[in-house]
Amino acid sequence: MVAVAAQRVREVLEPVVHAQGLLLEDVVVHRRGGRSTVEVVLDLTEDDERDLDLDRVAAATQAVSDALDDADPVQGEYDLEVSSRGVSRPLTERRHFVHAVGRSVTVRLADGTTLSGRLDGVDREADAIVVVPVTPGLKGRRPKVGDPRTVPLGDVRDARVEVDLSGLGPVDDEAGADAGDDEAGHRAGRES
CATH class of the missing domain: 3.30.300.70 (RimP-like superfamily, N-terminal)
Incomplete structure (x- = not known):
């Protein structure tokens, strides 16, 4: 009914x-x-x-x-x-991937492997997605960025957008060298 x-x-x-x-x-x-x-x-x-x-x-x-x-x-x-649809729903259609370009994704492939990284594009002619693998850096180090991988949509078992909180952490030394200086010119931040 x-x-x-x-x-x-x-x-x-x-x-x-x-x-x-x-x-x-x-x-x-x-x-x-x-x-x-x-x-x-x-x-x-x-x-x-x-x-x-x-x-x-x-x-x-x-x-x-x-x-x-x-x-x-x-x-x-x-x-x-x-x-x-909301960000928590799985990416199941090509249009879902098109609208998620630029976001962090986790893709489970038909062979059982997992690919995590930034969704860099959708190749409509090949009916495939392009993912730039990103491996998180350990202990404050920068993440490792791999070469782009093209994955046919037929090889995607499951895919989801991941919430990216990377911009919410402490400022790294190169990007914000002056951002942590207080009025007296001392560095503020974490202790080593």
Whole structure:
């Protein structure tokens, strides 16, 4: 019953979301007691260079709400939740990789190995991704950056964007030699 409702909601919303210039990534309908929750996940098209910001989500939410009110594909009262994919969802489609270019990723390959680094690009003709391997440096040392690797999307078992907190640590000596000087000209920072 819930799967049928989700399919009906998807059929109603697909053209509405498309008219907003977005993709309907997922629709889930949960039923608890006498009330349902309709979860709608939106995504950008592969060639959309804009962000899926709050204004775009709000406009799409209004269009989705109006369409659901008009078509009434869900029986009874329901709560509507509209969101973007979010950074925690796996990268499963080429468009996901396109929008993650420049971010740190971890890619599990079909052969069981893992590749971590910066997603440098997507080769649309070869249907492949380009990852620059990055191995974290030990004890405050700079990370090791490898040669770019091209990986066919068919060889990707699982991939995720990693939250990059590298810019939140202490300043290294080369990049911020003067950043830690106090008024008396003494170096502030960690003890060796």
